[in-house]
Amino acid sequence: MYKVVIGLEVHSELKTETKCFCSCENKFGGEPNTRCCPVCTAMPGALPVLNKKAVEYAIKAGLSVGCRINEYSVFERKNYFYPDLAKAYQISQLEYPLCVGGHVDIEVDGKKKTIRLDRIHLEEDAGKLIHSPNGTMVDYNRAGVPLIEIVSMPDIESAEEAVLYLQKLRATLLYLGVSDCKMQEGSLRCDVNLSLHKEGEPFGTRTEMKNLNSFRAVYRAIKYEAKRQEEELEAGREIVQETRRWDDNAGKSYSMRSKEDAQDYRYFPDPDIVPIIVRKDYIEKIQKDLPKLAYQRAEEYVKNLGLTEQDALLLTNEKYVSDYFDQVIKEFNEPKFVCNWILGEVFKKLNTLDNEEIEILISPKNMAKLLKLYHAQTIGQNVARKLLDELWGTDDDPEIIVKEKGLAQNNDAKGLEEIIKNIMQNNQKAVEELKNGNQKTMAFFVGQAMKATSGKANPKLVNEIVQKLIK
Amino acid sequence: MDYLNKSLFEIKELLESGKISSVELTKMCLEQIKHTQNINALISVCEDFALKTAKRVDEDRKNGKKLGALAGIPIVIKDNINLKGTKTTCASKFLENFVSPYTATCAQKLIDADAVIIGKANMDEFAMGSSNENSAFGAALNPKNTMCVPGGSSGGSAASVSAYQCFGALGTDTGGSIREPASFCGVVGLKPTYGRVSRYGVVAFASSLDQVGTLTRSVKDSAIMLEVISGQDKNDMTSSAEKVPNFSNIKSDIKGLKIGIAKEFFNENLNEEVKKSLDDAISFYKKNGAELVDISLPSLDKALAVYYIISSAEAASNLARFDGVRYGVRAQKFSDINDLYFKSRSQGFGGEVKRRIMLGNYVLSSGYFDAFYRKAKKAQKVLKQEFSAAFSKCDVIISPTTANVAFKIGEKSSDPLSMYLTDIFTVPINIVGVPAMSIPCGKNKDGLPIGMQLIAKQWNEEMLFRFGEIFEKNHKEAKNV
Numbered sequence: 015m016y017k018v019v020i021g022l023e024v025h026s027e028l029k030t031e032t033k034c035f036c037s038c039e040n041k042f043g044g045e046p047n048t049r050c051c052p053v054c055t056a057m058p059g060a061l062p063v064l065n066k067k068a069v070e071y072a073i074k075a076g077l078s079v080g081c082r083i084n085e086y087s088v089f090e091r092k093n094y095f096y097p098d099l100a101k102a103y104q105i106s107q108l109e110y111p112l113c114v115g116g117h118v119d120i121e122v123d124g125k126k127k128t129i130r131l132d133r134i135h136l137e138e139d140a141g142k143l144i145h146s147p148n149g150t151m152v153d154y155n156r157a158g159v160p161l162i163e164i165v166s167m168p169d170i171e172s173a174e175e176a177v178l179y180l181q182k183l184r185a186t187l188l189y190l191g192v193s194d195c196k197m198q199e200g201s202l203r204c205d206v207n208l209s210l211h212k213e214g215e216p217f218g219t220r221t222e223m224k225n226l227n228s229f230r231a232v233y234r235a236i237k238y239e240a241k242r243q244e245e246e247l248e249a250g251r252e253i254v255q256e257t258r259r260w261d262d263n264a265g266k267s268y269s270m271r272s273k274e275d276a277q278d279y280r281y282f283p284d285p286d287i288v289p290i291i292v293r294k295d296y297i298e299k300i301q302k303d304l305p306k307l308a309y310q311r312a313e314e315y316v317k318n319l320g321l322t323e324q325d326a327l328l329l330t331n332e333k334y335v336s337d338y339f340d341q342v343i344k345e346f347n348e349p350k351f352v353c354n355w356i357l358g359e360v361f362k363k364l365n366t367l368d369n370e371e372i373e374i375l376i377s378p379k380n381m382a383k384l385l386k387l388y389h390a391q392t393i394g395q396n397v398a399r400k401l402l403d404e405l406w407g408t409d410d411d412p413e414i415i416v417k418e419k420g421l422a423q424n425n426d427a428k429g430l431e432e433i434i435k436n437i438m439q440n441n442q443k444a445v446e447e448l449k450n451g452n453q454k455t456m457a458f459f460v461g462q463a464m465k466a467t468s469g470k471a472n473p474k475l476v477n478e479i480v481q482k483l484i485k
Numbered sequence: 486m487d488y489l490n491k492s493l494f495e496i497k498e499l500l501e502s503g504k505i506s507s508v509e510l511t512k513m514c515l516e517q518i519k520h521t522q523n524i525n526a527l528i529s530v531c532e533d534f535a536l537k538t539a540k541r542v543d544e545d546r547k548n549g550k551k552l553g554a555l556a557g558i559p560i561v562i563k564d565n566i567n568l569k570g571t572k573t574t575c576a577s578k579f580l581e582n583f584v585s586p587y588t589a590t591c592a593q594k595l596i597d598a599d600a601v602i603i604g605k606a607n608m609d610e611f612a613m614g615s616s617n618e619n620s621a622f623g624a625a626l627n628p629k630n631t632m633c634v635p636g637g638s639s640g641g642s643a644a645s646v647s648a649y650q651c652f653g654a655l656g657t658d659t660g661g662s663i664r665e666p667a668s669f670c671g672v673v674g675l676k677p678t679y680g681r682v683s684r685y686g687v688v689a690f691a692s693s694l695d696q697v698g699t700l701t702r703s704v705k706d707s708a709i710m711l712e713v714i715s716g717q718d719k720n721d722m723t724s725s726a727e728k729v730p731n732f733s734n735i736k737s738d739i740k741g742l743k744i745g746i747a748k749e750f751f752n753e754n755l756n757e758e759v760k761k762s763l764d765d766a767i768s769f770y771k772k773n774g775a776e777l778v779d780i781s782l783p784s785l786d787k788a789l790a791v792y793y794i795i796s797s798a799e800a801a802s803n804l805a806r807f808d809g810v811r812y813g814v815r816a817q818k819f820s821d822i823n824d825l826y827f828k829s830r831s832q833g834f835g836g837e838v839k840r841r842i843m844l845g846n847y848v849l850s851s852g853y854f855d856a857f858y859r860k861a862k863k864a865q866k867v868l869k870q871e872f873s874a875a876f877s878k879c880d881v882i883i884s885p886t887t888a889n890v891a892f893k894i895g896e897k898s899s900d901p902l903s904m905y906l907t908d909i910f911t912v913p914i915n916i917v918g919v920p921a922m923s924i925p926c927g928k929n930k931d932g933l934p935i936g937m938q939l940i941a942k943q944w945n946e947e948m949l950f951r952f953g954e955i956f957e958k959n960h961k962e963a964k965n966v
Binding site for chain 1: 565566567573575580583585586587589684685686687688689691692693719720721722723798799801802805806807808810811812822823826846849850851854858
């Protein structure tokens with residue numbers, strides 16, 4: 015009877031070569047404080063200089079979700095003290111963000127649902143605190159890494175929808191190539207704003223939840239918070255406007271600070287950074303050069319390659335899968351065959367891996383070779399499956415392996431016919447049964463043929479020969 | 486004193502003709518610094534660095550190597566300008582032991598022009614003040630009368646030039662911090678157009694108003710130095726791509742040019758002797774062919790309020806990085822991170838700096854932002870329009886630099902408001918962003934210098950040099966020399 019109202023704030027680190035306001039390398043990890051300079055450690059007198067690439071990436075993200083790009087946008091200072099924030103202000107945007115509006119469409123129970131966006135703005139990341147027995151240390155390697163903050167409208171109504179939204183957003187950013195979206199490394203982060211209300215009544219008081227490091231955590235935290243708020247309301251208590259921290263191990267969230275302790279960030283335009291004027295033709299050029307997104311690739315797969323819509327969607331869910339498919343069919347132009355194999359065997363393989371950063375660990379070239387062997391019936395299905403396991407994580411050439419291990423299928427029709435005739439002679443009873451229409455007996459002959467050829471006989475061929483011989 | 490009392494451009498010729506070596510000259514300056522130690526103009530003296538540079542320049546000169554525009558000339562820079570390996574204290578206890586890990590663009594340009602950086606000048610803490618009394622290392626004194634302040638915040642730079650310790654100095658000017666001390670010490674002080682000189686490596690007070698400029702003993706010296714330090718810098722987004730003209734080639738003629746006179750600059754608070762000097766200067770220009778034009782700047786009296794809102798807001802944010810975490814003062818005992826911030830900042834900052842930080846955070850806080858900060862930005866726009874309208878009628882505007890000559894040490898230090906009022910004529914220039922120069926135009930009965938302010942359009946520093954030099958050539962007695 016309560017409706018859940020959710021708005022998400024997604025932070026995504028842009029994978030530019032250098033940081034947002036200095037020329038330090040933008041890369042995850044590294045020895046602490048090896049990727050910093052007077053600017054990102056806020057030495058007295060240092061000044062920020064905006065990285066144009068970061069603006070370009072943010073505009074790309076904006077255009078791909080239908081935002082309007084502000085031709086005039088302003089960076090502001092968000093002032094607060096924290097040791098990971100060297101300047102004691104974060105360069106962010108408030109009044110004039112780079113991108114406004116836009117939407118992300120998701121599919122809920124087979125129906126399209128639009129989640130509207132409020133804005134996307136560009137800002138800088140902070141450093142990291144490292145807690146040790148000797149005290150707390152600060153690592154500024156991450157300080158100044160460009161971030162986009164994607165703020166949704168409160169259009170999300172369930173944990174499921176939130177995850178669908180995040181998946182769609184993540185896929186879009188990956189297709190654009192502007193972020194690597196690794197939640198575990200923090201290059202994709204998400205804060206959840208959640209409130210409850212009854213149909214027809216105004217929105218309730220909302221809470222904000224932080225420290226959500228996986229889609230699963232987002233899902234669980236939303237379920238938890240919706241239940242917690244419902245219990246509060248049922249018990250006749252009011253929801254306190256507060257920021258809560260999700261503890262994934264405990265499966266619970268805890269209050270971090272209430273509205274009364276909320277900071278006044280004293281935003282004002284950063285006088286060190288001139289307002290950003292983005293020319294129309296520049297926006298148009300970015301729009302024109304946008305890479306194909308998932309739905310566009312899927313459309314092409316259906317139109318140009320004859321895949322089913324269902325298969326095309328599955329294939330384009332993740333950019334790396336679609337990229338992989340494209341590379342394999344470049345070597346071996348049998349799209350449907352390759353698609354079936356990837357959606358079947360490769361997905362099965364990927365699902366067994368307990369790893370968020372999944373990768374297909376066979377080069378597209380070797381995969382194409384493997385599939386050519388299978389397609390030409392040089393190897394059978396079982397061998398092909400076994401080879402997939404065997405080649406995973408190696409650079410071994412399937413052609414050589416097949417040769418070396420003698421895995422090639424026996425497609426010698428004449429030779430097989432001799433063998434089968436021999437089997438039939440020794441098993442007259444089975445021949446009779448088969449003639450009488452007992453198809454189960456076919457399996458017996460195939461089995462015998464396999465035994466006689468050490469498992470290399472082409473089962474299809476064996477079948478054909480047996481059928482021919484009993485006529 | 487045969488060499489020390491020369492202008493920069495004069496000593497440049499003597500160095501080039503081999504009349505004196507840079508090492509000899511540098512030693513003389515170092516000696517003079519010792520002789521005049523009582524004025525407390527410098528926070529640190531870069532003796533080794535200076536002598537090493539001087540020696541290198543002399544050798545290069547001997548070997549016929551092409552040298553920069555300031556080759557071998559001893560120069561002082563204000564102690565809020567980073568010079569790698571030297572202390573940059575900003576006259577604050579907070580940065581007492583801070584050693585710069587990098588060099589500011591303007592300092593690097595001096596080095597690239599083969600200048601000999603000889604010392605780092607005293608100032609008001611973080612450039613906040615008009616008397617140089619807000620220095621953690623003691624007040625600098627006015628060389629013309631050591632009972633008086635040298636002005637501020639670039640008081641040390643002005644005093645050093647005035648006391649012949651060097652041939653030119655860099656200062657910074659956020660609301661008059663170059664022009665007011667220049668006026669008090671009888672030297673030439675130039676605040677260029679905002680964006681003319683890179684701010685990279687200059688410790689920020691109010692980023693949208695700060696500008697690096699020069700203090701020299703002649704107008705031509707100022708032009709030579711400005712030419713060296715100007716230009717766009719990839720490390721400062723607010724530095725301009727505007728072409729840097731050949732400033733040192735100053736036109737001598739002002740015939741037909743128009744001087745704007747705004748009554749708002751000549752109000753009842755103006756000291757009689759200052760007024761007399763200004764009237765004489767105006768007559769001089771008229772006699773030399775300039776046309777006098779009445780202009781109006783009706784919002785001029787709002788400039789000081791606008792200034793204290795904008796500059797304090799920016800300062801509060803700029804100075805937040807001094808938190809005791811990475812460098813500077815860190816309190817010995819603290820209970821948690823907030824206590825560390827609180828104690829370190831309480832111990833490290835002086836009273837005036839704390840006052841501005843509080844004021845700045847107040848005007849930015851929610852509920853007050855619109856009433857103060859946003860309103861001040863609106864008023865700034867109005868002032869810009871008024872100046873722009875005025876400049877459609879004239880080439881320069883003339884005004885006193887300050888309403889009075891240098892005041893006594895301690896006279897205003899307990900009354901911040903009267904101290905703030907000292908800058909009433911200089912502050913509007915920073916709000917508008919145009920260039921202005923203070924040049925000596927007389928002395929009062931006690932022999933204290935009087936300064937006049939020449940103001941030009943954006944990017945039109947040439948006009949200041951032109952008006953400045955013709956006056957200077959005809960008023961030797963007004964000069965420091």
